[in-house]
Amino acid sequence: MARHIIFVTAVLCLTALTVSASDDELPPNPPPGVPHIPMDDTCLRCICEAVGQCRPNTKCNGEVCGMYGITKRYWKDSGRHVVSGSKPSDKDAYQKCAINAYCAKRSIFTYMSKYYEDCNEDGKVDCYDYASIHKLGAFACHGKLPDEFIERFVRCFDHS
Secondary structure, three states: OHHHHHHHHHHHHHHHHHHHHHHHHOOOOOOOOEEEEOHHHHHHHHHHHHHHOOOOOOEEEOOOOOOEEEEHHHHHHHOOOOOOOOOOOOOOHHHHHOOOHHHHHHHHHHHHHHOOOOOOOOEEEEEHEEEHHHOOOOOOOOOOOOHHHHHHHHHHOOOO
């Protein structure tokens, strides 16, 4: 009985340490009072257009997969979503999810809810910020976006 209590205590301590460590890796969310507009399908469609691969049958090309151009790191950070019948530990789970429109969408929405921030420092978190986060990553969204990405995104979003 005592061994079981020690084992359970050790497991709980390790779980607490893991949760604590993973929170340290998150970029800061906007301070309280910064308006946060939730991600929506219009924004997702324009991010897809900006990536330039908004074709449902897009496979993997180098380090990105699917019509949203998702990397394996992005997929892992989003929570390792999987298509029906797969497990996150499957060797091809990332590729299957990234090329499946529904699974990729779930990954993106989860990623944005975890890592949203005011990347362009305009006082609100909106689709422009989500586009930066998607293309540059959560920790680098204040960087410079490629001109072609910006042009395609603005063309789509301003006409939505």
